[in-house]
Amino acid sequence: MLNHTLFFLAKRFVAGQNIEEAVHVVRALNERGITATLDVLGENVEDGHAAENAVSSYLTTLDCIQKAQLRSNVSLKLTQMGLDISRDFCYSNLARICEKAGACHSYVRIDMEGSKYTEKTISVFLDLFRSYKSVGIVIQAYLYRSEQDLRRLIDIGARVRLCKGAYKEPADIAIQKMPEIRENFKKLAEMLLLRGNYPAIATHDDALIRWAKDYTRSHNIGKERFEFQMLYGVRSETQQRLAQEGYNMRVYVPFGTHWLPYFYRRLRERRENVYFVLKNLFKG
Ligand SMILES: Cc1cc2nc3c(=O)[nH]c(=O)nc-3n(C[C@H](O)[C@H](O)[C@H](O)COP(=O)(O)OP(=O)(O)OC[C@H]3O[C@@H](n4cnc5c(N)ncnc54)[C@H](O)[C@@H]3O)c2cc1C
DSSP states (O other): OHHHHHHHHHTTTOOOSSHHHHHHHHHHHHHTTOEEEEEEOOOOOOSHHHHHHHHHHHHHHHHHHHHTTOSEEEEEOGGGGTTTTOHHHHHHHHHHHHHHHHHTTOOEEEOOOOGGGHHHHHHHHHHHHHHOSSEEEEEETTBTTHHHHHHHHHHTTOOEEEEOOOSOOOTTTBOOSHHHHHHHHHHHHHHHHHHSSSOEEEOOOHHHHHHHHHHHHHTTOOGGGOEEEEETTSOHHHHHHHHHTTOEEEEEEEESSOOHHHHHHHHHHOHHHHHHHHHHHTTO
């Protein structure tokens, strides 16, 4: 019962529990000129079978994208692919998905998780990128190390999604204050917009969106050279407006049965989201 009620609330941020529901959401986005990246929810798997299941869900998702001719790629987490079990196991799982994505002319984005995994995630990505070009990574603006990481990624032509960072990190490795995170976001975004390979500016922050629009206009960086990204269920009207203004707009669409950790992160991030949940809890 509790699970049922919670999922009803999580539905604002999660497209559904199966691929059919996710396809329906992506099709509707595509019809409005917005592309997507599909995330089969799941993280921190502890046994090989769960990782294998995640791999087959992604292979099926890539098939569905191709069959339904959706304008979508996929995003995934390395801990979902067995990183906690073994790096080699995780790598070979990823390689299968990248192989398939390449064959389908699609693309795989490796999400960035908590700082315990930053180094490992970058290392697996660098190995993969030697063999597969249809794979990209995420950099979090709140981490002090990100500028160094970004230089290296730009030098090899990697595609990077830039976001603020969603995990609670200690002060010795991560900027804590929002105005400073924003400043670092701008600094890293400048590097990406000037020298990066089709970067993704992933934020719902009006100040950063305005800044990116002004910066690209004043530096003659065409709208086709980058994309904005936002999460499903967050600021849909801004997503639509950016698409109508001719910007490439991609929405991150999570689906699947393991939605709880993702839902909690969205609640922790913003007080408005908690109010939204409370308001709906007491509605009926
Ligand atoms: C496509 C995408 C992929 C991501 N991938 C990762 C990843 O791999 N790893 C990771 O650590 N993090 C990831 N994130 C999460 C990201 O790091 C941030 O935690 C999250 O986006 C919140 O930061 P923000 O810049 O969007 O805006 P915030 O700092 O949350 O908010 C800035 C402003 O935006 C507005 N706003 C934001 N949300 C709402 C809302 N619901 N309703 C109304 N106004 C709102 C408000 O005006 C607010 O003041 C991703 C985010 C996106 C969009």
